[in-house]
Amino acid sequence: MSLMQIDFGSLRSSRIVGIDLGTTNSLVAWMDLTGPKVIPAQDGAPLVPSVVAYTREGEVLAGHTAVEKLVTEPDRTVYSVKRLMGRGLGDVGGELKLFPFKVVQGSESVLRLSLGDRTFTPPEISAFVLRQLKQNAEQALGERVERAVITVPAYFNDAQRQATKDAGRIAGLEVLRLVNEPTAAALAYGLDKRKEGIVAVYDLGGGTFDISILRLHQGIFEVLATNGDTHLGGDDIDRLLLEIALEDIASEWGPEQAASPVLASILRQAVIRAKETLSTAPAANIEVEFEGRSYRRQITRELFERLITPIVDRTLGPCRSCLHDAGLSVDQIDEVVLVGGSTRIPLVRQAVERLFRARPHTELNPEEVVALGAAVQAGILSGEVQDKLLLDVTPLSLGIETMGGLVTKLIHRNSTIPASATEVFTTAVDGQTNVLIHVLQGEREMVTDCRSLARFDLKGIQPQPAGMARIEVRFLIDANGILNVAARDIRTGKEQTIEVKPSYGLTDGEVEAMIRESIETAEEDFRERQVREARVEADAILAATEKARQHEAFGELSEEERHEVETAVNHLLLAYHSDDHLLIRAQIDHLNQATMKLAETMMNATVRQALKGTKI
Amino acid sequence: MAAEHLSRPNGEPGDGEDPRQCWQCGHPAQHSLFCKYCNSLQRPQVDYYAFLGIPRKLNLDLDALQRKFYELSRLLHPDRYTLKPVTERQFSLEATAILNDAYRVLRDPVARAEYVLRENNLEKPADGPNSVPPELLEEVFEMNMALEELRSGDASVRPQLEQTRQRFDGLRRELDSKLEALFRRYDVQPGKSALEDIRAVLVHRRYVQNLLSQVNKELAG
Numbered sequence: 001m002s003l004m005q006i007d008f009g010s011l012r013s014s015r016i017v018g019i020d021l022g023t024t025n026s027l028v029a030w031m032d033l034t035g036p037k038v039i040p041a042q043d044g045a046p047l048v049p050s051v052v053a054y055t056r057e058g059e060v061l062a063g064h065t066a067v068e069k070l071v072t073e074p075d076r077t078v079y080s081v082k083r084l085m086g087r088g089l090g091d092v093g094g095e096l097k098l099f100p101f102k103v104v105q106g107s108e109s110v111l112r113l114s115l116g117d118r119t120f121t122p123p124e125i126s127a128f129v130l131r132q133l134k135q136n137a138e139q140a141l142g143e144r145v146e147r148a149v150i151t152v153p154a155y156f157n158d159a160q161r162q163a164t165k166d167a168g169r170i171a172g173l174e175v176l177r178l179v180n181e182p183t184a185a186a187l188a189y190g191l192d193k194r195k196e197g198i199v200a201v202y203d204l205g206g207g208t209f210d211i212s213i214l215r216l217h218q219g220i221f222e223v224l225a226t227n228g229d230t231h232l233g234g235d236d237i238d239r240l241l242l243e244i245a246l247e248d249i250a251s252e253w254g255p256e257q258a259a260s261p262v263l264a265s266i267l268r269q270a271v272i273r274a275k276e277t278l279s280t281a282p283a284a285n286i287e288v289e290f291e292g293r294s295y296r297r298q299i300t301r302e303l304f305e306r307l308i309t310p311i312v313d314r315t316l317g318p319c320r321s322c323l324h325d326a327g328l329s330v331d332q333i334d335e336v337v338l339v340g341g342s343t344r345i346p347l348v349r350q351a352v353e354r355l356f357r358a359r360p361h362t363e364l365n366p367e368e369v370v371a372l373g374a375a376v377q378a379g380i381l382s383g384e385v386q387d388k389l390l391l392d393v394t395p396l397s398l399g400i401e402t403m404g405g406l407v408t409k410l411i412h413r414n415s416t417i418p419a420s421a422t423e424v425f426t427t428a429v430d431g432q433t434n435v436l437i438h439v440l441q442g443e444r445e446m447v448t449d450c451r452s453l454a455r456f457d458l459k460g461i462q463p464q465p466a467g468m469a470r471i472e473v474r475f476l477i478d479a480n481g482i483l484n485v486a487a488r489d490i491r492t493g494k495e496q497t498i499e500v501k502p503s504y505g506l507t508d509g510e511v512e513a514m515i516r517e518s519i520e521t522a523e524e525d526f527r528e529r530q531v532r533e534a535r536v537e538a539d540a541i542l543a544a545t546e547k548a549r550q551h552e553a554f555g556e557l558s559e560e561e562r563h564e565v566e567t568a569v570n571h572l573l574l575a576y577h578s579d580d581h582l583l584i585r586a587q588i589d590h591l592n593q594a595t596m597k598l599a600e601t602m603m604n605a606t607v608r609q610a611l612k613g614t615k616i
Numbered sequence: 617m618a619a620e621h622l623s624r625p626n627g628e629p630g631d632g633e634d635p636r637q638c639w640q641c642g643h644p645a646q647h648s649l650f651c652k653y654c655n656s657l658q659r660p661q662v663d664y665y666a667f668l669g670i671p672r673k674l675n676l677d678l679d680a681l682q683r684k685f686y687e688l689s690r691l692l693h694p695d696r697y698t699l700k701p702v703t704e705r706q707f708s709l710e711a712t713a714i715l716n717d718a719y720r721v722l723r724d725p726v727a728r729a730e731y732v733l734r735e736n737n738l739e740k741p742a743d744g745p746n747s748v749p750p751e752l753l754e755e756v757f758e759m760n761m762a763l764e765e766l767r768s769g770d771a772s773v774r775p776q777l778e779q780t781r782q783r784f785d786g787l788r789r790e791l792d793s794k795l796e797a798l799f800r801r802y803d804v805q806p807g808k809s810a811l812e813d814i815r816a817v818l819v820h821r822r823y824v825q826n827l828l829s830q831v832n833k834e835l836a837g
Binding site for chain 2: 176177217218220222377380381382383389390391415416417418419420476478479
């Protein structure tokens with residue numbers, strides 16, 4: 001009982017923020033009395049670039065400061081890490097050659113990014129971005145922020161969701177809910193504009209594409225169906241333009257130049273600028289200066305659209321499937337909402353308009369709407385928002401491996417979550433004491449065509465003849481879209497031990513270790529900052545003492561007093577280069593004491609001086 | 617490794633918990649979702665009809681079902697329990713999972729009928745290809761021939777297949793209305809014989825449905 005009360009109390013202690021952890025940019029938002037608001041960083045910018053650098057000096061930078069390192073230290077600076085979340089080295093294959101940083105095999109199920117002398121998992125990299133957002137929120141709100149709602153692409157699978165949750169934990173955030181990005185957008189949109197009807201959300205971001213269709217009814221936001229592609233977005237457009245420019249440069253300047261990672265990085269920025277310009281202008285230039293040479297190429301809107309048509313077309317199939325799964329025809333869609341930076345591209349807008357035969361809505365800032373929705377969801381969880389409720393679905397079917405490498409579906413895609421299924425398993429051989437269950441996600445019939453999620457080992461089954469054991473396994477997809485499994489021996493009613501081996505992702509132990517390390521790093525950062533601050537203070541008092549020694553008042557001190565000041569200065573200078581801020585502070589205090597008399601004498605002298613000039 | 621469905625996954629209480637008493641205040645629980653005395657959420661029951669509090673009929677008012685679903689979602693969803701004790705959070709998760717499963721099953725006539733069959737210990741119609749209903753024998757044979765030709769590149773059989781599709785589609789609609797009539801019969805006079813008849817139609821319908829998806833797939837590809 002007392003535990004529950006403690007539990008209850010601690011949950012009330014702090015505010016819940018909403019975070020959009022994007023491929024390109026991330027944002028944090030909260031609910032104030034008037035509604036959801038984006039919290040800007042100290043520099044006033046609402047967007048924090050999802051870029052992390054581990055510099056040659058061994059410092060970790062996240063956000064704007066890390067962006068500068070994209071050019072100077074491209075091999076130590078990570079962008080678009082969201083594309084690597086919850087994935088193994090085997091299934092990122094072709095994408096890797098486009099990243100300037102090195103990706104290596106971590107454990108068998110997790111890849112790692114090799115930056116200088118250290119390696120990081122994708123959740124650790126994301127955690128640096130989250131920590132930056134957390135700090136921004138704490139500074140703006142003037143209180144600790146420890147709980148968050150984080151958004152994920154609707155089409156993220158279990159491993160990708162789990163990786164996002166791990167990132168939150170590593171950053172010191174309790175992730176109370178993962179919300180699907182298009183659903184969050186609908187929540188912000190529904191709050192602001194339409195209150196009833198069928199809404200389609202088309203979300204094309206930096207690295208992912210989602211389409212969701214929702215029914216809005218009296219504050220209930222019911223997702224009817226969702227579809228998408230977790231590897232389709234603005235990054236792919238950048239890549240097309242980049243390839244063209246690199247090809248030009250290889251033929252003009254030679255292949256060695258074109259292979260430079262620094263050039264690729266500069267070029268990537270130039271390409272993004274050109275792409276953004278093309279959303280409003282009929283033509284744009286890709287322009288770079290590199291090692292005394294300059295490259296310039298004009299891209300017309302026409303060429304651009306011809307290039308990106310295949311990418312835009314790839315979004316249409318999922319849209320049609322989504323409509324079909326929702327059991328709706330195009331004319332039943334009341335409104336289409338655009339989300340994600342890539343929906344600023346006119347060709348994308350035209351494609352959406354043609355498909356849904358409706359002019360899409362763009363009144364809300366497509367870059368902020370997801371974070372605003374996350375803040376609304378945070379308000380729902382905290383009880384501030386009472387009249388709204390999200391009913392989301394699982395994007396992918398969940399199944400288990402059965403005879404002959406086939407998958408038997410247990411929970412179908414687009415089932416409202418939480419959703420559950422129960423299966424009874426038995427043994428095939430006399431005396432068998434464990435049963436292995438292979439769980440998969442996907443729509444295909446063969447194991448090899450689905451994504452392996454985990455292997456569950458039911459252990460400690462009492463030896464008995466084949467087929468006699470009856471182990472009931474309950475698969476439950478929670479409101480975050482993450483699978484939970486529990487098993488029980490039907491005859492004894494006892495909970496059955498399950499050993500979980502995730503196919504992609506970190507084990508609990510690995511996450512715990514990362515949390516510990518991150519706390520240590522945070523403490524180290526904190527200590528370093530204290531040392532830096534102590535030195536700044538020491539600089540100030542040393543300079544003041546030096547100046548005072550030139551003052552006539554110094555001569556008025558006794559020999560002993562003068563000696564004491566000299567000694568204190570020397571002691572402070574000795575402590576200055578130690579890494580102990582407490583020692584530095586102690587010596588500062590000591591010097592303060594020693595110069596007290598001097599300061600007093602100087603003050604008296606000044607007063608005397610002042611009085612001399614004044615006629616009473 | 618054999619797997620089979622089990623219809624009552626959460627009915628039994630956990631260790632050391634008396635299902636007849638509220639877990640929070642100890643008062644009699646009286647089989648309702650919330651305790652009458654302290655208003656805390658109780659371990660959910662799994663009978664879909666009882667859970668949704670709707671009459672045990674096979675013909676259902678779908679609008680009323682949806683209203684009920686929304687109403688209960690507002691009360692039970694985990695989003696409403698974030699700040700509650702861990703026991704209630706767990707029950708909320710389980711209750712909402714049952715609610716969603718119940719709504720998904722009951723709003724679909726075929727899934728609903730299969731559920732009622734299962735609850736009455738009648739085996740659900742098997743998934744795989746079972747023996748061809750005699751009156752379809754010839755048609756299925758011709759369809760398979762035509763599909764074979766289509767796969768080998770002969771597009772001239774398309775009109776024939778299109779016709780087959782329409783025929784099967786009509787057949788399915790026929791079976792659906794037959795099912796509806798049987799539902800009405802069951803609702804007036806529930807009993808094993810009515811359920812046996814429903815089961816026979818479901819088996820037939822599943823067969824036709826499989827043929828339809830097959831033709832649709834080949835015609836689309």
